[in-house]
Amino acid sequence: MGIACLLCSNAALAHPHNWIDLRTQINIDERGYLTGFSQHWSFDQFFSMISYAELMNEYNDEPIGLASTALKMVANVAPDSYLSELKVAAEVIPLPVPKRYTLESVAVNGSPILVLKMNFILKEPKLVTGKSITLQTFEPSYFVAMNYPSQEHVRVVSNTLHCTAQLIRANPSEELIDYATSLDRNVKETQGLGDDFAERVTIQC
Amino acid sequence: MLTSMIRGFKIREIKPHWWLLIVLCSGFIALYNSFLWSGLVHYIASTQLTFHKLLNAQVMQVAQQPEVYGFSLMAISFVYGVFHALGPGHGKAVIVSYLASNPQSRLSSCLLAFSAAMFQALTAILLVTSLSLILKYKYAEIAVSASNFSLIGYGLLLALGGFIALRSIVQLYKTEKTHTSCGSCCSSANIRVQEKSLSQLLLVAIAIGLRPCSGALLILVTSSLLGIYQFGVLGTLAMGLGTALATCVIALASQYATKFLNKTLTLYSDHQQQKRYSLCIQLAGSIFIILLAWALIDTNNTLTNPIL
Numbered sequence: 001m002g003i004a005c006l007l008c009s010n011a012a013l014a015h016p017h018n019w020i021d022l023r024t025q026i027n028i029d030e031r032g033y034l035t036g037f038s039q040h041w042s043f044d045q046f047f048s049m050i051s052y053a054e055l056m057n058e059y060n061d062e063p064i065g066l067a068s069t070a071l072k073m074v075a076n077v078a079p080d081s082y083l084s085e086l087k088v089a090a091e092v093i094p095l096p097v098p099k100r101y102t103l104e105s106v107a108v109n110g111s112p113i114l115v116l117k118m119n120f121i122l123k124e125p126k127l128v129t130g131k132s133i134t135l136q137t138f139e140p141s142y143f144v145a146m147n148y149p150s151q152e153h154v155r156v157v158s159n160t161l162h163c164t165a166q167l168i169r170a171n172p173s174e175e176l177i178d179y180a181t182s183l184d185r186n187v188k189e190t191q192g193l194g195d196d197f198a199e200r201v202t203i204q205c
Numbered sequence: 206m207l208t209s210m211i212r213g214f215k216i217r218e219i220k221p222h223w224w225l226l227i228v229l230c231s232g233f234i235a236l237y238n239s240f241l242w243s244g245l246v247h248y249i250a251s252t253q254l255t256f257h258k259l260l261n262a263q264v265m266q267v268a269q270q271p272e273v274y275g276f277s278l279m280a281i282s283f284v285y286g287v288f289h290a291l292g293p294g295h296g297k298a299v300i301v302s303y304l305a306s307n308p309q310s311r312l313s314s315c316l317l318a319f320s321a322a323m324f325q326a327l328t329a330i331l332l333v334t335s336l337s338l339i340l341k342y343k344y345a346e347i348a349v350s351a352s353n354f355s356l357i358g359y360g361l362l363l364a365l366g367g368f369i370a371l372r373s374i375v376q377l378y379k380t381e382k383t384h385t386s387c388g389s390c391c392s393s394a395n396i397r398v399q400e401k402s403l404s405q406l407l408l409v410a411i412a413i414g415l416r417p418c419s420g421a422l423l424i425l426v427t428s429s430l431l432g433i434y435q436f437g438v439l440g441t442l443a444m445g446l447g448t449a450l451a452t453c454v455i456a457l458a459s460q461y462a463t464k465f466l467n468k469t470l471t472l473y474s475d476h477q478q479q480k481r482y483s484l485c486i487q488l489a490g491s492i493f494i495i496l497l498a499w500a501l502i503d504t505n506n507t508l509t510n511p512i513l
Binding site: 017018045046047049050051053054069072073076077080083110111139141143144 | 261265269343426427430509510511512513
């Protein structure tokens with residue numbers, strides 16, 4: 001994304017450069033199977049403003065521009081498993097292509113905020129009774145910080161089971177924070193950094 | 206064998222001006238690797254971010270009510286420019302080390318500081334105007350161009366540092382050779398090491414100015430997106446002016462400091478020795494410029510958002 005580079009190529013600017021607010025809903029069916037989850041990514045004001053202006057410039061049509069940008073975004077994050085790692089007990093569950101994905105523009109204080117909504121439906125639902133589910137969503141290079149603004153942004157929907165969701169904040173060391181915020185180096189040096197700043201959602205049914 | 210080497214290496218043979226050079230250089234290298242440096246970088250990053258957010262919010266307000274907020278955008282830009290110059294940054298570091306090691310007149314010092322800041326503003330305006338308004342480029346591409354421009358500037362700095370270093374080494378070598386015939390050279394007029402060289406000053410200004418200021422790019426890009434590009438240009442010029450004035454003060458300060466140092470050194474040494482001191486300071490200054498240019502080339506990058 002252009003503007004973030006404008007900044008980092010100049011000032012000794014630190015990671016992260018963009019911010020995403022997360023909202024996740026995890027779906028469990030009446031038999032106690034995890035069927036999938038849906039996620040909303042709300043991009044920060046600056047990123048949203050520039051991206052919105054760019055897509056309007058390119059497509060001259062809001063619905064077409066938003067749809068094309070959504071396709072680009074989903075295609076970009078697909079090789080990285082949509083930036084999410086889903087585990088049931090210790091088993092990593094592969095994520096399918098999102099069944100539905102849309103990019104929406106919401107006006108906040110007169111400027112557009114872009115929200116990417118994705119809905120993942122697992123190919124094989126997983127029985128989760130008595131097991132713990134963990135979900136981590138992060139961008140590996142930490143160019144983009146992805147955070148849940150509050151515990152309320154994580155929800156479990158289940159008709160029959162009583163499930164509790166817990167949000168565990170990352171606890172990176174002082175040193176690591178210093179390293180990240182003083183970082184202005186190449187991509188290689190930042191790979192894997194996002195992991196250390198990743199928040200973890202755990203669900204117990 | 207080691208002991209004989211140590212015996213052969215007599216500390217008294219190291220002349221005072223070599224000590225000066227060693228102390229200055231090791232000081233730079235220590236600073237570059239120290240916590241102080243990383244703390245400094247951290248501080249700049251966080252303060253810049255606060256300022257960027259403030260500028261961004263201001264541009265958005267101008268878009269809604271240009272007649273009310275147009276002036277305050279320029280005022281904030283000006284203040285940002287001053288802060289930008291007072292905070293540590295590569296442009297100031299180059300100007301200060303260049304002026305400290307290559308003494309110039311008061312007027313040329315100010316001229317250098319002023320033109321470097323204005324070049325920086327003009328580079329930003331030129332870049333954004335040509336790429337976004339005329340060629341309809343995407344901002345990702347502006348970022349790449351900005352980064353390439355900066356790289357050319359760093360290359361120039363590296364070359365300049367190398368040139369000054371080489372020249373001072375040659376001159377030091379010459380003064381070492383003529384050491385015994387000191388009596389005759391004292392009367393000659395070559396005590397002032399650095400002659401006025403306008404083209405070199407211009408080169409320094411261009412090398413610094415080729416890196417567009419991030420704050421300027423920010424208000425230019427946002428104002429062009431919001432259809433109030435003229436305010437972005439005015440803000441950028443105000444920012445350049447703020448930087449120019451503050452850098453002028455810094456340049457003058459470094460000029461006075463050098464004068465004071467030179468005077469102090471003259472008190473304790475003859476002309477020949479004084480010349481060696483200035484040459485050593487010049488060499489240390491150019492080594493600092495080389496280190497700085499190298500660090501900037503090393504960290505120059507165009508990282509992109511992996512999501513879009």
